[in-house]
Amino acid sequence: MTPWDTAVQAWARSYRAAFAAHPRTIPLPMTSPVRAPRVLEQYERAVSLLLDAGFDRAEIMPLIIALENLVLGSALDLAAPETMWELTDRILTPHLAEALAAVGEGRADRAFEVGLAAFMNHARAFLKDAGR
């Protein structure tokens, strides 16, 4: 069986790619509850995987939702213009200019990987703290 952490990361990446391919669907979770049988079954599988890995029942939905927040926010960002910050001579922003130059291309992917690594480390620490 795939370890839970590999499965969770694969799910997060594919979910992000799906929303990024259809950015108009990103605000949908805002208005529509989850009731499609296939989607409910996916959540059931995700919860079962995390229970089997040793997470407490009460921890699981906050973890899943926190990961969804990151995925949806990042999908919004992927749909954003590549030049997200339009600097101007009228406002002095030397540090912002340096930071933007230092990150270069692929800032959305880099940011998502930072967020995903943060999430995975935190989730692993939940298990370790509980001695599981």
Next chain:
Amino acid sequence: MTPWDTAVQAWARSYRAAFAAHPRTIPLPMTSPVRAPRVLEQYERAVSLLLDAGFDRAEIMPLIIALENLVLGSALDLAAPETMWELTDRILTPHLAEALAAVGEGRADRAFEVGLAAFMNHARAFLKDAGR
């Protein structure tokens, strides 16, 4: 001066609250680059704060964007219906039902705090790894 981590958390919470109060504005970053002088100045201050704290220039935008992803995703979630998963007798989802019952009220806030704690721990580890 406020320590960087207190300032970052306060910013994340207030930014989330502002978007949650005006959910129709959440998809805006998808289409509109940042060019308002006041907003550019805020980014300049955020970058300066993180540089002073000891972060590498190349790390800063991915960190800021990862936190924005979490904040925007969570603001979308706050605007969602309270009953986000509509379980049905036709689909067996016993583990999902248990996990939802265990988390109770305030799932969006709990999830945001999990995501924010994950982010802050990860950011602090960046500084520690660099011996700063």
